[in-house]
Amino acid sequence: MRLDIFTMVMFFVSFFGLITSRTIIKSIVFILIMQTSVVMFWLIVGNMHGSLPPIDVYNIDAENISDPLPQALMLSAIVIGISVITVSITMFNNLFRKYETASWDHMEKVYSNEGEGEQ
């Protein structure tokens, strides 16, 4: 089984989950799964042919060393992912206190009624 295809499937399944999820917190969880699958994809790209990690470089063949670049890039991608997820969870927390609901549709309804009241 090829792992890169597996992560691709995981990506689109979680995207489908985004379309169908009813509550905000579930959407955030699906975005997290999406991020995880992208990170996994990158890591697999760095290690396509069962190569070894570049730790003890003097004792493994030069041809068999896996690519360290994706790991380094994914560290920053994970940090960014965590920070944007944190921002959205903070905002959700705020919204939940205000509207006392976690549902997209319900919140949309309350919110649009509020907007019309202002005009």
Place this chain on the structure above:
Amino acid sequence: MIDLISQLLPFFVIVPIIIAVFLYVFSSKQMARKVAILFQAAFVVFAFLLLRQSLEGELLLNVGQYAGFLGIILRADYLAAIFVLLTSVIFLMLAIYSLNNDNTSLYWFLIFILEGAIVGLFLTRDFFNFFVLVEVSTVVVTILLMYDVKRRNMFTGIKFVMINIVAMQFYLFGVGYLYMITGALDMVAIYYATQEMDRAQLVLPYVLVMTSIAAKTSMLPTLTFLPKVNSMLGAHTPVAAIISGLQIKIGVYMFIRVQTVFGGVFPEARQLFLVVAIVSAFAGVVLALAQKEIRLVLAYSTMAQVSLIMIGLNIGGLYSFTGAVFHILNHAIFKVALFMAAGMIAHRYGTGDITKVRGLFRHSPVIAISTALAVLGMVGMPLFNGFVSKYFLAYDAPLYLEWIINVINLGTMLVFVRFSAMFFGRPNAVISESDSARQISTFVMGAACLVIGVGGVWIMRFLFGLDVEFTAAEVAEKCAIFLGSLVIALLVYRLVLAKHEIFIRLRGFDLSFKMLCASIGVFFGGFLLFL
């Protein structure tokens, strides 16, 4: 000389961040703000020097000194340098605009951090670096939008953040796929790699990257959501102006870059973009007609104008392309001017409702004149900047497309005929006076529309090296079209729109988060099938 300036390239990212830190500490003092504005003005001068240098030849800096394509490469060709100059000028004007505001130090800090991120974005040649800087700017913009506790609009904000995250995941996935098949992240390296590659291999990464760009530029998938964010009433005027004037342009810039890499491989994708851009331009015009809040009107007309730029970029001729790039600059300038004026109107009269504000010319001539200049630029009045860029944007277009562009322009005119009702009539009661710093910066931006328009041909020659002249016959034709559509717009407004608010039902038009995701998915699937 070129080597020396190349060595200075990282400072274009670092200097705004230094200003940001400086202001974070000292921004409570009026003096410190003025010093920061002086530094920003010096930055504009350096950006101009960078532009002049880059017109002679591309500037490159290999950060970390790794040979070949291993390190991150900063690059300033004319396109990047133009965008850097534009960014610095806009931030200078916005800093002057908010000179006397009682903003906290956090506001000043974030504004300049945002400038650093956006400049870095334009200078980088690395796909991954691009991702990082886009995410940084998204987070900063979100915090700026949410920054006013009392008036903030959380629900639109959370949609904005989450859609952006989803779009950037598509982008990251696409870049990862590109890395898998080419082993490079550098745009030029990928360009060389794709020359020898099978077309079928490149379809998936191209579609993934393009889906995220389409979501960012408020093309079809996220049709209605960016304008809502632009105009969030809680946001400060400068923030709204940045989002409408610059944030969308990031997507357009990314589009140009990705098209230079993949344009040769997928020439037929242009047709699809043209169709999508035309649809979204009409949608933007119609939705703008339905609104009555000034900022919402402006935000929806941004959608129409960006679509116009996308049409120009996808026609395929050199003149249309440069016209579209020139229109990006012009659009940023008049849109920022209009947003500043809108902020001043809201501040002065306590309302931003088009149907209520009246008598601007008599009561606040500075606001009225700068608004009028910007509006004339936007509708493409001869002698103003919009005329020059729209002239060249339609230069290479086939006849039917030229007429579509004219109709879109007619729609824009219709929007702003409605807008101009604010100039006349009995003045409203003034709530608070606006200070001189705001008036000066708004007026400068408005006047820039006229100056750029008068020197348009010269600027085109200087920036793009295109030797162009207006022929009298064509100018006469364009003027006739302009006058004709102005008359039609006035008639339609008088006869139809002023009496019946036919678009009123569309006013609250909004897509839920699920629908937005679904539309991204539909765009992705449709694009994949199309190729």
